Amino acid sequence: MINFTPGPSQLYFTVENHVRQAFRDGVPSLSHRSKEFEKISKTTTDGLKELLGIPSDFHIFFVGSATEIWERVIQNLVEAQSLHFVNGAFSKRFHEIAGQLGKKNLKIEASLGDGFTDFKVGPTELIALTHNETSTGVMLTMDFINQFRDQHPEALIVVDAVSSLPYPQFDFTKIDSLFFSVQKGFGLPAGLGIWVVNDRCLAKAESLLSKGISIGTYHNLPTLLANAKKNQTPETPNVLSIYLLGKVVEDFLRRGIQLIRKETEYKAALLYQTLTQHKLADPFVNDAKLRSQTVIVAQTGMHTEAITKHLQSHGFYPGYGYGDKKKEQLRFANFPTHSKETFEHLVDLLEKFS
Amino acid sequence: MINFTPGPSQLYFTVENHVRQAFRDGVPSLSHRSKEFEKISKTTTDGLKELLGIPSDFHIFFVGSATEIWERVIQNLVEAQSLHFVNGAFSKRFHEIAGQLGKKNLKIEASLGDGFTDFKVGPTELIALTHNETSTGVMLTMDFINQFRDQHPEALIVVDAVSSLPYPQFDFTKIDSLFFSVQKGFGLPAGLGIWVVNDRCLAKAESLLSKGISIGTYHNLPTLLANAKKNQTPETPNVLSIYLLGKVVEDFLRRGIQLIRKETEYKAALLYQTLTQHKLADPFVNDAKLRSQTVIVAQTGMHTEAITKHLQSHGFYPGYGYGDKKKEQLRFANFPTHSKETFEHLVDLLEKFS
Numbered sequence: 127m128i129n130f131t132p133g134p135s136q137l138y139f140t141v142e143n144h145v146r147q148a149f150r151d152g153v154p155s156l157s158h159r160s161k162e163f164e165k166i167s168k169t170t171t172d173g174l175k176e177l178l179g180i181p182s183d184f185h186i187f188f189v190g191s192a193t194e195i196w197e198r199v200i201q202n203l204v205e206a207q208s209l210h211f212v213n214g215a216f217s218k219r220f221h222e223i224a225g226q227l228g229k230k231n232l233k234i235e236a237s238l239g240d241g242f243t244d245f246k247v248g249p250t251e252l253i254a255l256t257h258n259e260t261s262t263g264v265m266l267t268m269d270f271i272n273q274f275r276d277q278h279p280e281a282l283i284v285v286d287a288v289s290s291l292p293y294p295q296f297d298f299t300k301i302d303s304l305f306f307s308v309q310k311g312f313g314l315p316a317g318l319g320i321w322v323v324n325d326r327c328l329a330k331a332e333s334l335l336s337k338g339i340s341i342g343t344y345h346n347l348p349t350l351l352a353n354a355k356k357n358q359t360p361e362t363p364n365v366l367s368i369y370l371l372g373k374v375v376e377d378f379l380r381r382g383i384q385l386i387r388k389e390t391e392y393k394a395a396l397l398y399q400t401l402t403q404h405k406l407a408d409p410f411v412n413d414a415k416l417r418s419q420t421v422i423v424a425q426t427g428m429h430t431e432a433i434t435k436h437l438q439s440h441g442f443y444p445g446y447g448y449g450d451k452k453k454e455q456l457r458f459a460n461f462p463t464h465s466k467e468t469f470e471h472l473v474d475l476l477e478k479f480s
Numbered sequence: 481m482i483n484f485t486p487g488p489s490q491l492y493f494t495v496e497n498h499v500r501q502a503f504r505d506g507v508p509s510l511s512h513r514s515k516e517f518e519k520i521s522k523t524t525t526d527g528l529k530e531l532l533g534i535p536s537d538f539h540i541f542f543v544g545s546a547t548e549i550w551e552r553v554i555q556n557l558v559e560a561q562s563l564h565f566v567n568g569a570f571s572k573r574f575h576e577i578a579g580q581l582g583k584k585n586l587k588i589e590a591s592l593g594d595g596f597t598d599f600k601v602g603p604t605e606l607i608a609l610t611h612n613e614t615s616t617g618v619m620l621t622m623d624f625i626n627q628f629r630d631q632h633p634e635a636l637i638v639v640d641a642v643s644s645l646p647y648p649q650f651d652f653t654k655i656d657s658l659f660f661s662v663q664k665g666f667g668l669p670a671g672l673g674i675w676v677v678n679d680r681c682l683a684k685a686e687s688l689l690s691k692g693i694s695i696g697t698y699h700n701l702p703t704l705l706a707n708a709k710k711n712q713t714p715e716t717p718n719v720l721s722i723y724l725l726g727k728v729v730e731d732f733l734r735r736g737i738q739l740i741r742k743e744t745e746y747k748a749a750l751l752y753q754t755l756t757q758h759k760l761a762d763p764f765v766n767d768a769k770l771r772s773q774t775v776i777v778a779q780t781g782m783h784t785e786a787i788t789k790h791l792q793s794h795g796f797y798p799g800y801g802y803g804d805k806k807k808e809q810l811r812f813a814n815f816p817t818h819s820k821e822t823f824e825h826l827v828d829l830l831e832k833f834s
Contacts, residue, residue: 134509154669155488190544193715197697226697315508317718343551343580361547364671
């Protein structure tokens with residue numbers, strides 16, 4: 127059985143072996159104040175920096191989930207007002223969280239499946255971008271993301287890359303913070319969020335604190351940094367997950383990030399081509415430049431159930447469409463755990479069903 | 481090798497098998513919106529209610545850590561002022577978090593290793609009690625905890641039971657909230673906090689919200705409840721850990737909670753007796769009524785290193801004393817994973833070293 131749901135995803139194929147090794151080495155009962163944990167934490171952090179090209183002046187923090195990071199971003203980085211680009215359920219939730227925390231949360235919206243056009247952005251403290259909208263399969267282009275730095279040198283630019291990493295190569299001179307969780311592209315069991323920030327973010331949190339604004343407690347940026355400098359965490363973290371992430375990152379590095387990127391694009395091209403030519407399905411996202419490379423959404427309309435059953439009968443489990451699209455769309459995760467052969471088999475099955 | 485550190489603890493001996501089964505059953509990639517997850521979540525919740533005698537009008541929520549719960553308790557349950565009983569590093573941290581969140585955080589302090597005496601409590605919104613101070617091995621008596629309900633019917637009574645559960649039997653008519661994490665008495669890998677609350681807590685959070693006070697976002701009580709009613713969680717949680725907790729709770733139920741309690745008391749009595757009679761060590765807590773049954777702290781002074789080496793040479797790893805007591809105390813976790821035979825062997829080794 128192969129699982130194409132966009133998260134939690136099919137596990138990366140090495141994970142079960144790494145879990146076995148972790149138990150043999152006593153990782154699950156390591157103290158988070160021990161040298162052994164510090165070594166694991168450093169291995170994972172260093173590996174991520176190498177894999178994703180994260181510059182040395184960025185910090186990597188381990189927290190509970192990407193959902194937590196939405197909250198921590200607003201708490202630590204926004205005094206009064208944030209601006210959100212909203213084009214689906216997840217970017218919408220990020221926007222809502224800012225409102226729940228009492229901030230003025232501006233938004234620029236695009237229709238589902240579309241990109242952002244004709245937008246004007248006034249001065250803002252923070253620009254929130256969702257690189258890959260998991261609900262619709264729209265992926266922002268790097269040109270789009272990278273334009274904001276020059277236009278808004280005052281703003282912190284924060285990118286939700288939950289369902290796209292490790293695929294995208296970000297230009298870290300154009301953004302201030304990036305975050306993701308481990309149960310998507312990294313193919314790990316859920317329960318860990320990764321928050322990457324630069325010193326501008328730290329300075330902002332310190333400045334809010336000095337104004338007497340609450341930035342939270344154990345997971346505010348200064349506390350996270352003070353612990354991360356020792357390769358520790360403020361609380362007892364998901365030690366096993368931090369270990370497993372380090373191991374999978376090592377696997378990715380061994381395979382080579384360029385190869386992973388090329389294969390991702392090859393598999394995406396294969397599936398989009400098949401959908402484009404298919405009689406019963408279409409790519410949901412019309413503009414080819416905006417089509418996600420990692421979460422491919424098919425408009426399958428009245429054929430959704432039949433296609434699903436056909437694929438499932440061969441052990442291939444697509445993800446349902448998100449929310450009210452459940453009965454008319456299918457979503458296919460295209461993560462490093464999904465091999466080229468798997469995708470070739472998938473398109474073969476789709477082509478035969480028409 | 482047997483690990484006596486009070487957390488993360490030696491794993492419960494069934495955990496590795498449960499992990500294997502989880503991978504066979506695809507648990508780590510289950511969607512948290514699936515029927516399969518809902519079933520797991522309900523099994524764990526129902527099991528905990530049975531094991532700990534939690535009444536049906538209490539709710540059980542899954543969050544990231546007990547440290548997170550300190551923060552969520554203050555956010556959701558305190559408008560202006562909380563009162564903390566502080567007698568060690570962990571109760572102190574709970575008290576500090578209330579201050580960091582801008583609340584007036586009163587405290588009543590006891591010396592390390594002592595109980596609370598001659599205290600007066602004025603009106604307060606919330607009374608925070610740490611049932612078992614992991615840093616010193618002081619365990620509050622049930623009589624102590626249960627006195628506050630009548631004295632302060634207006635206050636919410638919140639108990640941190642991180643390093644004592646599943647041993648203690650709380651009277652849920654005397655408290656409003658209880659919390660713990662899974663890497664201590666439940667013998668699981670870290671990465672999950674369990675928060676138990678009654679409807680008074682829910683009502684308080686709703687009342688703060690209606691006054692325009694921020695109670696957080698995805699992990700505020702109303703959002704946790706709305707999801708828990710569907711046996712779901714607001715965010716993608718640590719699904720594997722929720723599954724493993726349910727399995728270990730089943731193991732505990734099969735063994736019988738009364739037997740687990742009796743064995744805990746037997747093992748504690750054995751070790752305290754040995755320490756009392758020992759030439760090179762003493763129980764750190766003088767008052768026998770306050771001695772923790774689950775984290776036993778030995779005052780070992782200048783013999784600390786020698787005793788540690790002796791025990792380690794037999795594969796028995798005690799925990800160091802907490803903080804600045806590292807070189808003069810040893811801590812011994814007494815959790816369900818530590819068998820009677822293990823404790824008999826431990827005291828034998830201690831008795832031979834004198």
